[in-house]
Amino acid sequence: MRIHNLVPILCVGGAYALPTLSWLPQFPVEGLVRCWGIFAPLSEDRTIYQVLKDDERYSRLVKAINLSDGITDLLDDPAASITFFAVPNTGIPHRQPSHGDDDDNHQLDFASLAPKRGDERDIAYDLGHLVLQVEELDNIPESRDKDHRKEALGRIIRAILAYHILPEKLDSTALVQNSTYATNLTLNDGSMDYQPLRLSVQSTIVPPRLRINTVVDVIKRDTEASNGIIHSINIPLLPPPSLFSEMFAFPEVFSYVTSAIQRVGLTGTVDYWRIPGKDCHISFAGAEIATFFAPTSGAFQRLPKKLRFFLFSPFGAKALRKLLEYHVVPQLVLHTDYVHNATSYTAFIDDREAGVFAAPGNPLYAYNLTLPTLLENHSLNVQVARYKAKIPLPGPARYFTRFVVNGHNVGPYDIPARNGALHVITNLLDPRGYHKDHKHRGHEQSVDVDWEDWEEWLPQWAMQD
Numbered sequence: 001m002r003i004h005n006l007v008p009i010l011c012v013g014g015a016y017a018l019p020t021l022s023w024l025p026q027f028p029v030e031g032l033v034r035c036w037g038i039f040a041p042l043s044e045d046r047t048i049y050q051v052l053k054d055d056e057r058y059s060r061l062v063k064a065i066n067l068s069d070g071i072t073d074l075l076d077d078p079a080a081s082i083t084f085f086a087v088p089n090t091g092i093p094h095r096q097p098s099h100g101d102d103d104d105n106h107q108l109d110f111a112s113l114a115p116k117r118g119d120e121r122d123i124a125y126d127l128g129h130l131v132l133q134v135e136e137l138d139n140i141p142e143s144r145d146k147d148h149r150k151e152a153l154g155r156i157i158r159a160i161l162a163y164h165i166l167p168e169k170l171d172s173t174a175l176v177q178n179s180t181y182a183t184n185l186t187l188n189d190g191s192m193d194y195q196p197l198r199l200s201v202q203s204t205i206v207p208p209r210l211r212i213n214t215v216v217d218v219i220k221r222d223t224e225a226s227n228g229i230i231h232s233i234n235i236p237l238l239p240p241p242s243l244f245s246e247m248f249a250f251p252e253v254f255s256y257v258t259s260a261i262q263r264v265g266l267t268g269t270v271d272y273w274r275i276p277g278k279d280c281h282i283s284f285a286g287a288e289i290a291t292f293f294a295p296t297s298g299a300f301q302r303l304p305k306k307l308r309f310f311l312f313s314p315f316g317a318k319a320l321r322k323l324l325e326y327h328v329v330p331q332l333v334l335h336t337d338y339v340h341n342a343t344s345y346t347a348f349i350d351d352r353e354a355g356v357f358a359a360p361g362n363p364l365y366a367y368n369l370t371l372p373t374l375l376e377n378h379s380l381n382v383q384v385a386r387y388k389a390k391i392p393l394p395g396p397a398r399y400f401t402r403f404v405v406n407g408h409n410v411g412p413y414d415i416p417a418r419n420g421a422l423h424v425i426t427n428l429l430d431p432r433g434y435h436k437d438h439k440h441r442g443h444e445q446s447v448d449v450d451w452e453d454w455e456e457w458l459p460q461w462a463m464q465d
Contacts, residue, residue, distance in 0.1 A: 044224040048084050049076035051225050057088045064131045067150060068158040074165070074184075075227075082184075082228040083166035083175075085212065087236045088219075093128045095135070123152055127160045127236035159185060163197060163239045169228045172210060172221040176203040176399055179386075179414045180335045185239060190288040191272060191418050192333060193342040197239055198416040200335075205391065205398055212237060213416065243292050243417045244271035253424075256300040257324075263312070264321035269328050269374060272419040289342050290420040291329040291371075293380070293405055295428045302448045303428060307458075319462035325375035326431045332371070333420045336384045336401050336413060339369075363387050364399075378431050380405055406433060432457075 044051065049065070049072060052058040065071055074080060123133065134153060140146045162185040170181070182196040191197070202211040210218040212233060220232035240246060244267060247254035261267055272286040300308060310316040311323070331342040366385040373380055382405050389398035403410040408427045415422040430450050 047076045047227045048225040060089045060092050064134050067154040071161045080227040081169040083170045085164045085233045086230050091235045092131050178337045189284050193289045200414045240416045242272040242419050256297040291334045293327045293423050299428050307454045326373050328374040329371045335421050
């Protein structure tokens, strides 16, 4: 008999033995039930907000939540059905005094902590430091300036916390079924064509781990509430920056492509930035929505050396620009489980449904797409297949995706950005749609064989209009 089959018997036997324990009346029955969790109710009778408020481990987060009525109302709405990624106190930094400061002589500069109404220049844009600034309000005397600062902090906290909320109830089993999810954060600056910003979910078997946006670990899953689910995370989520800013933050991986983009003046095709104007008027420039297949630095390093020198010389600037344009899909965001076309959504969906292909195995879904690129009259061929792993391991089901562009594997994929989707590739894509079979040359090649004949066609092709 398996051990788990004995559990009900042990529980019943323990229940019959309880009256014989002389010390039992000293403990409240409700406390024993909650402690042991054996006979506790399956559904939580408190809202997400009430669960967090009653748990001292989330006291610092709750203090920030209380500054935003909109977030408080949603988390405390009994009619809601949402998912909330909550950061415990241990995931929020503590204020570090400067060297030489001590409690006796350290004084806060109240003027710097209380900007004029509407001034958000010195306010943080990550949840950890926002909480620190909320806590500093306790040290500021009551004044109109303090009220103004509370308003400014509340506005930013509302947006940051909206990115921690999914508008549907998803436990960890359901969460891993898709690769990306829409959050409650929609920006009014045109980013993502006014669609909600997304987050990505990664699940690994060894070690068993559930991550959000690649770097944030879920440390406690599936805390039930009457209006949703709470997943505790080790650090706050950060709403993603633009495609270009994401690559620029990882120079060891993308230094070649970010340098190339700037060199040929294509920053505006993958970046999106704010332009301050007069009278507090702010406008934005760049690409509101795009998908970029980002070659790694290794992809450039595996090009023939002579080709690499040519592309980064004044003579190869036009070729480099056209090659990079071939990696940009404008006016469209494509994740493996989500697509939005800002110009012709209905027509694109029809094409997507018509493009189902025979993927190997038994996928949950599979499709191929022909995506027009920024390079006129050149398109990419994308194939996606989603599978449910058939590995007999305990725990929730595992899923994985096969993602191919022009015959090359894509990964990491589904990296959310403020203005689209970023997918990483380890080969520079050939605009001829040409791809040699590399199997006979081994898994890794020092030189990308697709580009061995570049001198025969690339210079002439680059000069064509």
